[in-house]
Every structure is written in structure tokens, then in C-alpha cells.
Amino acid sequence: xxxxxxxxxxxxxxxxxxxxxxxVKVYVSSYTQVxxxxxxxxxxxxxxxxxxxxxxxxxxxxxxxxxxxxxxASLSHENRLTLNQFLPYTAxxxxxxxxxxxxxxxRLGIASPGHIxxxxxxxxxxxxxxxxxRELALTxxxxxxxxxxxxxxxxxxxxxxxxxxxxxxxxxxxxxxxALRLGFTMLTLDCSENIDNTIESKSxxxxxxxxxxxxxxxxxxxxxxxxxxxxxxxxxxLNYTRQALQKDVLIYDAAxxxxxxxxxxxxxxxxxAVDFEISIDETATPTSPEAHxxxxxxxxxxxxxxxxxxxxxxxxxxxxxxxxxxxxQFERELASHAAIAVHFEYKLSIHSGSDxxxxxxxxxxxxxxxxxxxxxxxNWLEAVRVVAxxxxxxxxRMHQYALDHFGEATAYYHVTxxxxxxxxxxxxxxxxxxxxxxxxxxxxxxHITYGLLLQxxxxxxxxxxxxxxxxxxxxxxxxxxxxxxxxxxxxxELLGK
Ligand SMILES: O=C(O)[C@@H](O)[C@H](O)[C@H](O)C(=O)CO
Numbered sequence: 001x002x003x004x005x006x007x008x009x010x011x012x013x014x015x016x017x018x019x020x021x022x023x024v025k026v027y028v029s030s031y032t033q034v035x036x037x038x039x040x041x042x043x044x045x046x047x048x049x050x051x052x053x054x055x056x057x058x059x060x061x062x063x064x065x066x067x068x069x070x071x072x073a074s075l076s077h078e079n080r081l082t083l084n085q086f087l088p089y090t091a092x093x094x095x096x097x098x099x100x101x102x103x104x105x106x107r108l109g110i111a112s113p114g115h116i117x118x119x120x121x122x123x124x125x126x127x128x129x130x131x132x133x134r135e136l137a138l139t140x141x142x143x144x145x146x147x148x149x150x151x152x153x154x155x156x157x158x159x160x161x162x163x164x165x166x167x168x169x170x171x172x173x174x175x176x177x178x179a180l181r182l183g184f185t186m187l188t189l190d191c192s193e194n195i196d197n198t199i200e201s202k203s204x205x206x207x208x209x210x211x212x213x214x215x216x217x218x219x220x221x222x223x224x225x226x227x228x229x230x231x232x233x234x235x236x237x238l239n240y241t242r243q244a245l246q247k248d249v250l251i252y253d254a255a256x257x258x259x260x261x262x263x264x265x266x267x268x269x270x271x272x273a274v275d276f277e278i279s280i281d282e283t284a285t286p287t288s289p290e291a292h293x294x295x296x297x298x299x300x301x302x303x304x305x306x307x308x309x310x311x312x313x314x315x316x317x318x319x320x321x322x323x324x325x326x327x328x329q330f331e332r333e334l335a336s337h338a339a340i341a342v343h344f345e346y347k348l349s350i351h352s353g354s355d356x357x358x359x360x361x362x363x364x365x366x367x368x369x370x371x372x373x374x375x376x377x378x379n380w381l382e383a384v385r386v387v388a389x390x391x392x393x394x395x396x397r398m399h400q401y402a403l404d405h406f407g408e409a410t411a412y413y414h415v416t417x418x419x420x421x422x423x424x425x426x427x428x429x430x431x432x433x434x435x436x437x438x439x440x441x442x443x444x445x446x447h448i449t450y451g452l453l454l455q456x457x458x459x460x461x462x463x464x465x466x467x468x469x470x471x472x473x474x475x476x477x478x479x480x481x482x483x484x485x486x487x488x489x490x491x492x493e494l495l496g497k
Contacts, residue, residue: 008038012033027156029157049064052070092165095185105130107376108470113153114482115484130146133167170188191259196254226294236289240290279349279351280310282414300344310351323358330359347371383473386472387472402445
């Protein structure tokens with residue numbers, strides 16, 4: 001058995017390229033030397049630790065226990081901040097519009113190593129620390145937790161190509177301030193509460209009457225720019241009619257004002273780069289190419305620069321399952337959406353990007369491989385798949401709990417799941433439980449109930465599933481990473497990466 005010092009010396013001298021024993025797993029890729037300080041991540045029965053030897057500022061600043069000539073430090077928030085200070089690659093960065101990026105939302109804080117192993121060496125960069133305020137509320141985590149998990153994964157894997165941190169689907173100024181204060185490098189502004197979805201259901205006469213109530217100066221502004229001036233975007237098919245313009249102005253004008261206000265107050269005043277994304281996808285109103293162009297054109301006219309735009313595409317981008325809709329129409333509109341993004345020099349952002357296998361090739365083609373795509377739930381489902389394979393009892397209890405509480409979860413996510421189509425648990429053998437992850441309704445059942453499952457408690461206050469769930473995943477760390485490499489690898493392959 002190696003002592004701490006012997007372990008690091010063996011790695012420093014190159015005598016160890018892999019090392020694992022019943023008691024200790026060494027993440028050899030984590031080995032790093034900063035001045036006279038050497039450090040390494042290991043996993044013991046007590047969990048993951050930093051092993052530190054040598055001397056110097058980094059050694060002194062890492063908080064831990066002195067053990068046979070070295071130091072054993074926890075993966076604490078404070079130690080993560082120290083790593084960020086001495087190892088810049090462990091801090092998140094903005095990427096700008098000239099490289100493809102992928103949001104790899106990790107609701108558990110344990111998926112990023114597998115994500116890094118999947119994306120390393122490809123022509124795309126990971127936004128590892130991506131979580132929405134909704135996800136934080138449902139999992140009980142904080143943005144500090146999200147950044148800590150991503151940074152330690154980057155250190156563990158020795159990944160030095162850069163990663164992002166996305167404060168996702170932010171609606172409130174206090175949440176924007178929170179994410180920016182912590183150093184998040186991407187901000188996804190969710191404008192859904194500023195989009196007027198009631199307009200879609202009104203008659204032309206009602207829309208016209210409401211439009212006429214707008215100030216004449218505003219109406220003249222829009223009519224001059226969209227009825228009297230042709231929108232000239234190579235590759236985009238854009239036809240404005242008076243009726244459609246009136247509808248789009250009523251739907252999006254307040255949202256455009258909101259976008260501008262947040263940009264001026266929080267983005268334009270920053271002394272660092274932040275990738276600013278506009279999200280108009282989580283709304284009942286599909287974003288026509290004309291509406292997309294209008295929003296983008298107004299933003300440019302107001303000096304608002306953005307990293308990406310997430311329209312609500314035609315059809316359905318539901319959670320954790322493939323595209324639902326007319327793919328020919330999706331392709332026609334995607335061509336225009338992608339051309340508009342090129343025209344205004346930002347990236348198209350694909351939300352709920354998990355598992356949209358039937359349209360990935362089109363997305364890669366029409367964006368010329370320059371896109372932002374977001375996943376999150378599918379990564380959680382890969383963890384559930386591991387549980388289904390190795391801990392059938394736990395899977396059955398989680399599945400049943402999800403069935404019993406599904407209605408509560410639909411308050412957070414729009415899905416058209418048919419619960420009754422899911423094969424009853426009692427008819428499925430242990431060996432076949434993983435097949436649930438291949439069936440859309442079961443996928444969505446487990447997908448949107450993640451928060452309820454992770455937070456549920458027994459009568460004595462102990463966690464009903466979470467402790468056993470995380471213990472199972474810790475024991476199956478390699479299997480989870482392998483599942484992510486395969487599943488997210490499929491995403492990237494079909495996207496042309
Ligand atoms: O669940 C959430 O709130 C996020 O993961 C959100 O869905 C995200 O923007 C996304 O589109 C992931 O696919």
C-alpha cells in the first residue's frame with residue numbers, strides 16, 4: 001500500500017499510469033504540479049480527496065489534514081476556489097460565437113467526468129456547469145455546488161480545453177446577479193414571462209384592435225422596418241404580412257424591451273466576457289422565422305449583442321425523447337433560423353436537445369456545425385439506467401414513486417407522456433428493467449420526476465432514495481461514464497462532431 005508521498009512520487013516519476021486498489025482509486029489524469037506543489041485526486045471509502053505534497057502557496061492554501069508528509073484535502077467549495085486561482089483551466093470561461101458548444105447539464109454533480117471523456121478532442125466545447133434555477137429548486141443544490149462539481153471534474157480529468165458555466169433559464173434579476181457574482185460565464189435569459197402567449201389565440205380582428213391601441217410611433221417603427229423594408233437574409237425565407245407583423249409585435253415587443261434592459265444593466269457593464277443567450281423557447285408560441293428575425297433585428301438596432309438565440313421550433317422538443325412533428329417543416333424553418341443566426345453573427349441554440357436524434361443531422365448541416373445545444377435530463381436518465389441495471393430493487397422503488405407523483409412534476413415540464421402506456425413494473429423482470437430507458441413514456445416519467453425522487457424523504461427524515469442512489473452511482477462510476485460516452489457520443493456523432 002502506497003503512502004500519500006510514495007503515491008505522488010510514483011506518479012510524478014511516471015512509474016504509475018494507472019492505479020487502483022480495493023481501497024484507493026487514483027485519477028492519474030488529475031496529477032498536476034504547480035511550482036513545488038504536486039497534487040492528485042483519489043477516491044477512498046471516504047469519497048474523493050485531493051492528495052497534496054511539496055510546499056508553496058498552493059500547498060499552504062489548500063485546506064486539509066496533514067498525513068505522512070503530505071496533505072489530504074476535501075473537495076470543498078473553498079478548495080475549489082483555491083484551485084481556480086492556481087489552475088486557471090479549472091475555472092469556467094466564455095466561448096463566444098466561433099466554436100460549437102454543448103450544454104451538459106448535470107443535476108447530480110457526478111456526470112461531468114463522463115462528459116469530458118466524451119467531448120475531449122472534438123470540435124466542440126462543453127458547458128459543464130449548466131443548471132436552471134428550476135433544476136436547483138428541484139434538486140436542492142446551489143450554483144456554488146454546480147460550479148464546484150464541474151471544476152473538480154475538470155481537475156480530475158486533467159481537461160484543459162476550457163468549459164463553460166451557464167446560469168440557465170434565468171428570469172429574475174436576483175438570479176442573474178447570483179450567477180454573475182459567482183463567475184458564471186454564460187447567461188440564458190428566459191423571456192417566457194415577457195412573451196404574450198394570449199395573442200396566438202385571438203382573432204385577426206382582436207389582434208388588429210389591440211395593435212391599434214399601441215402608440216403610433218411604435219406602430220410606425222415596426223411597419224417601416226418590416227412592411228416597407230424587405231428583410232434581406234441570404235438563405236432565409238421571410239414574408240411579413242400586416243396581420244403577422246401585428247401579432248408578432250404584440251407577442252414580442254415587451255420581451256425585446258426586457259432583453260435590452262437586462263443586457264444594459266448586467267452584460268454591457270461587465271468587465272469580463274459572458275456568453276449572453278436569449279431564450280424564447282419555453283413558450284406556447286412557436287417562433288416563426290419572421291418573428292426570430294424581428295427580435296434579432298430589434299436587438300441589433302438597440303446595440304444588444306448576443307452569443308446565441310433559442311427559438312421555440314415548430315413541432316415539439318419535449319424532454320428526453322426524439323423530435324415530435326413534421327420534419328420537412330422543421331427543416332424548412334430551421335434553414336431560415338440558421339441563416340438568421342449567421343446574418344446577425346450569433347449561434348442558434350437548441351434547448352431540450354436531449355435525444356433529438358432524428359433532427360441532429362439537419363441541425364449540424366444547416367448551422368454548418370456552429371451551434372449551441374443543451375442537454376440535461378438525458379444525463380440524469382443515464383444514471384437511472386445504471387441503477388436499473390445494477391440495483392433493480394432501488395429502480396423499482398423509484399419507478400413506482402415516480403408513477404405515484406408524476407402529476408406533481410408536470411407542473412414544471414411540458415410533456416405529453418402516456419403513463420398508461422408504460423409496461424407495469426410487475427410484468428418486467430429485473431433483467432429487463434433497463435428497457436424502460438428505451439421507451440419514451442417511461443423516459444419522461446423518470447425524467448421530470450428527478451427532483452421529487454432526489455428530495456423525497458422517509459418518515460424519519462432520511463432520504464428515501466438519494467443516499468442509496470448516489471452510493472450505487474459511486475460504486476458504478478465507470479459504468480456511468482461509459483453510458484454517457486455512448487449516449488452523448490451518439491448525440492455528437494449525429495450532430496457531425
Ligand atoms: O430542466 C431544466 O430546467 C433545464 O435542463 C432546461 O430544460 C435546459 O435549458 C435544457 O433545455 C436542457 O435540455
